[in-house]
Amino acid sequence: MADFKDLDPLLHSQLRLAVMSLLVSVKSAEFVYIKEKTNATAGNLSVQIDKLSTAGYIEVEKSFKGKKPLTTCKITKKGLQAFEEYVNALQQYIRK
Amino acid sequence: MKQEKEHLTSEESLEIITRMIKTAQGNVKAGAFYFLLWGWISVIASLAHFYLDMYTDYPAPYMVWLIGIPGWIVTMLYSYKKASAARVKTYSDNLIMWTWIGFGFSILVVIFAGQHINFQITPLIMLFAGLCTFITGLIIRFKPLIIGGSSFWIFTPIAFYLPMVYSPLIMAVAIVFGYLIPAYILKKHNL
Numbered sequence: 576m577a578d579f580k581d582l583d584p585l586l587h588s589q590l591r592l593a594v595m596s597l598l599v600s601v602k603s604a605e606f607v608y609i610k611e612k613t614n615a616t617a618g619n620l621s622v623q624i625d626k627l628s629t630a631g632y633i634e635v636e637k638s639f640k641g642k643k644p645l646t647t648c649k650i651t652k653k654g655l656q657a658f659e660e661y662v663n664a665l666q667q668y669i670r671k
Numbered sequence: 672m673k674q675e676k677e678h679l680t681s682e683e684s685l686e687i688i689t690r691m692i693k694t695a696q697g698n699v700k701a702g703a704f705y706f707l708l709w710g711w712i713s714v715i716a717s718l719a720h721f722y723l724d725m726y727t728d729y730p731a732p733y734m735v736w737l738i739g740i741p742g743w744i745v746t747m748l749y750s751y752k753k754a755s756a757a758r759v760k761t762y763s764d765n766l767i768m769w770t771w772i773g774f775g776f777s778i779l780v781v782i783f784a785g786q787h788i789n790f791q792i793t794p795l796i797m798l799f800a801g802l803c804t805f806i807t808g809l810i811i812r813f814k815p816l817i818i819g820g821s822s823f824w825i826f827t828p829i830a831f832y833l834p835m836v837y838s839p840l841i842m843a844v845a846i847v848f849g850y851l852i853p854a855y856i857l858k859k860h861n862l
Contacts, residue, residue: 596691
C-alpha cells in the first residue's frame with residue numbers, strides 16, 4: 576500500500592474532506608447545512624472549519640438571520656486548487 | 672462521522688468525495704412551482720386573449736396579460752422567501768435564476784419593439800420561453816422539461832405560419848406541453 580505523504584494533510588481527513596467536497600459543489604452553504612450533511616458534531620465541525628479557514632481554503636462569513644447568528648462557508652480559489660490537486664494525487668495512488 | 676479519522680485509504684477518500692458531491696445537489700423540485708404558476712397564468716391569459724380577439728369586438732384583447740403582474744409579485748415574494756430560507760446556495764439555482772431574469776428582459780424588448788416586428792410578439796415570446804425551459808431542463812437534468820422546452824421549436828413556427836389571431840391559441844397548447852406537463856411530472860418525480 577502506497578503511503579499518503581504527498582496528499583495534502585489538511586484535506587486528508589474525514590470531516591475536512593467531507594466539508595470541502597460539499598463546498599466544491601455549491602456556491603455557499605450555512606454551518607447548519609454542513610453539519611446536517613456531514614453528521615458531525617457542532618464542536619468538531621467548528622474546529623475543522625477553523626482549520627480550513629486559517630489555511631485559506633474556505634471563506635467564513637458570520638452574519639445574522641433575524642436574531643440568529645449565521646455562519647456561511649464558501650470555498651476559495653486556493654481551496655479549489657488544493658482540492659483538485661488532492662483528487663489528482665488520489666487518482667495516481669489508485670492507478671498504482 | 673462523529674470521530675475525526677486522520678488515516679483514510681484512497682477508497683475511503685473517494686467515497687467521501689462522491690457521497691458529499693451527490694448530497695449537495697439542490698432541491699430541483701421547488702422549480703415546479705414557477706412552471707405551474709406561469710403555466711396556468713399563460714394558459715388562461717392566452718385562451719382569454721384568443722377568445723376576445725376571435726369572438727368579440729374588444730379593442731385591446733392583449734390587456735388580459737395584465738394578470739401577469741400579480742404573477743410577478745407572487746414570483747418575487749416566493750423566490751425571496753425561498754432564498755432566505757435556503758441554507759445552501761447552489762450554482763444551478765443561480766444559473767436558472769439568471770436564465771429567467773434574462774428571459775424577462777428579452778420579452779420586455781420584444782414587447783416594446785412590437786411595432787417594428789409586425790406585432791409578432793407571441794411567437795417570439797414562445798421562442799424565448801422554450802429556450803429558457805430547455806436550458807433549465809438541462810441544468811437540472813430533467814428530460815421531460817428538456818423535451819417540453821424543445822416542443823416550442825415546433826409550436827413557434829406554427830404560430831408564425833398561421834394568421835396572428837391564432838398565436839395565443841398555439842401558445843396555450845405549447846404551454847401545456849412545455850410547462851404544465853413537465854412541471855406536474857417534476858412535482859411527482861423523486862429526484
